[in-house]
Amino acid sequence: xxxxxxxxxxxxxxxxxxxxxxxxxxxxxxxxxxxxxxxxxxxxxxxxxxxxxxxxxxxxxxxxxxxxxxxxxxxxxxxxxxxxxxxxxxxxxxxxxxxxxxxxxxxxxxxxxxxxxxxxxxxxxxxxxxxxxxxxxxxxxxxxxxxxxxxxxxxxxxxxxxxxxxxxxxxxxxxxxxxxxxxxxxxxxxxxxxxxxxxxxxxxxxxxxxxxxxxxxxxxxxxxxxxxxxxxxxxxxxxxxxxxxxxxxxxxxxxxxxxxxxxxxxxxxxxxxxxxxxxxxxxxxxxxxxxxxxxxxxxxxxxxxxxxx
Numbered sequence: 542x543x544x545x546x547x548x549x550x551x552x553x554x555x556x557x558x559x560x561x562x563x564x565x566x567x568x569x570x571x572x573x574x575x576x577x578x579x580x581x582x583x584x585x586x587x588x589x590x591x592x593x594x595x596x597x598x599x600x601x602x603x604x605x606x607x608x609x610x611x612x613x614x615x616x617x618x619x620x621x622x623x624x625x626x627x628x629x630x631x632x633x634x635x636x637x638x639x640x641x642x643x644x645x646x647x648x649x650x651x652x653x654x655x656x657x658x659x660x661x662x663x664x665x666x667x668x669x670x671x672x673x674x675x676x677x678x679x680x681x682x683x684x685x686x687x688x689x690x691x692x693x694x695x696x697x698x699x700x701x702x703x704x705x706x707x708x709x710x711x712x713x714x715x716x717x718x719x720x721x722x723x724x725x726x727x728x729x730x731x732x733x734x735x736x737x738x739x740x741x742x743x744x745x746x747x748x749x750x751x752x753x754x755x756x757x758x759x760x761x762x763x764x765x766x767x768x769x770x771x772x773x774x775x776x777x778x779x780x781x782x783x784x785x786x787x788x789x790x791x792x793x794x795x796x797x798x799x800x801x802x803x804x805x806x807x808x809x810x811x812x813x814x815x816x817x818x819x820x821x822x823x824x825x826x827x828x829x830x831x832x833x834x835x836x837x838x839x840x841x842x843x844x845x846x847x848x849x850x
Contacts, residue, residue, distance in 0.1 A: 544616055546580040547609040549573050550588055554606045555679060557596045611821060614680050618823030629826040631660040636831065637676060638686040641741040641769055642814060643667040645788035646686065649838035658830050670740050677817065684818040684828055686835070688740055691817055698817045701835050705811040706745065707790050707802045709773065710782040714801070721806040731781035733772045741769075744812050745784045776800055786812060 553562040553573070563573040581588050588602035598606060621632050638646060647665060654663070666673075666682065673685040674693060691698055708722045716722055735742040766772045772783045773793055777800050790802050816835065818828050 542580060542583060544613065546576045547613055549576045550580060550602075550606055551609050551613060551679075553577060553589065553596060554598055554602070559596065610680060614819070614821060615823070617680075621823065628660075629824040630658040630830060632824075632827075633662050633664050634824075634827050634831065635664040635666075635681070635683045636686065637666045637668060637673040637682045637684070639670055639673065639688065639740060640667050641735070641739065641786060641789070642686050642688070644770070645786075645792050646835065646838065650835055653837055654831065654834040657834060658827075661827060661830070669738050671738075677819065680819075683822060683824070684816055684831060686814065686816055688744060689813040689815050691815060693817070695820050696817050697820050698815045699832055700813055700815045701832060703811045703813050704786045704788060705804065705809045706784050707787060707804055708782060709776050709785050709790075709800060709802050711776060711779045712798050712801050713779075714782065716782075716803065717801045719803060721804045723806045724810070727782075727784075733766060733775055733781045733783040735769070735772070736767055741786065741812070745810075773800065 549562070549566060552565050553559065556562040556565065559570050559574055563570040566573060568576075577589065584605070586601050586605075587599050588605055590597045590599050590602075621629075643665070644667070651663065654661070666676070668676075670687050670691070673682065673687065674691075676682040677685050677696065678693065686701075689698070689700065708716070708727075710716055716726075734745065766775065769785060769789050770793075773785075773789075773795075775781065776783050777795055785802070793800070816828070816832050822828065
């Protein structure tokens, strides 16, 4: 049994295709097939069920691949420790973030992190929570920045900051005369939301239940978008209003007099941003520095209060 063979079966389990797995492992398909068969013969069990159309893990194969992933992770930890001379802050860190956090956090985080860990560059990915979860579990990412709740076996989480929600509106909207907006007022307004799959959309609907249904009990009509920045542009054009997390409020290039933001009235809905990492990850100091650097960023600093006209 070799680490190479373990890498073959882990990659094949992820790809479920011999050709694709061989490409990822940078070997020929016959080489990968021979390696997988050799390991199965050594163990005396079938790890994969093969057919002309699919490659699937057998029940015993699932446990073997899970254990192989842990072995590979530990082996990588050994390499990183040797390469960095036991300094956990001198190797790249693979960090993922959900779409509604990454664009607003990273411009603040990267300079801060570079000051305290200049030899630890970041590999960055932005994606949906469920994709980040899978990549964290498979070892493709070292840590992910998500919104709570987040539960996963053998994964640790640490709360970073709470982020209140704000109302975004065109500058000529009558609500600009208010210092804060009652969530109940959103019931009959044209609301722009992120599309299905974005956790921030679900958090807004949960925090403001009147958004989910109109007064007559029918589903509230909304315009859905793929990103908060696209929503901001539609608000600026006068299409409607939206809800933003605090970190996204001031992150734009519009001149004064185009868009306005107002806080929601108490109790103000918010989300809790957290970092998650595998309990077995061999560089806890890197996670600690990353979390501390995020907390030092100004993403959760509220804007100056508005004086209504």
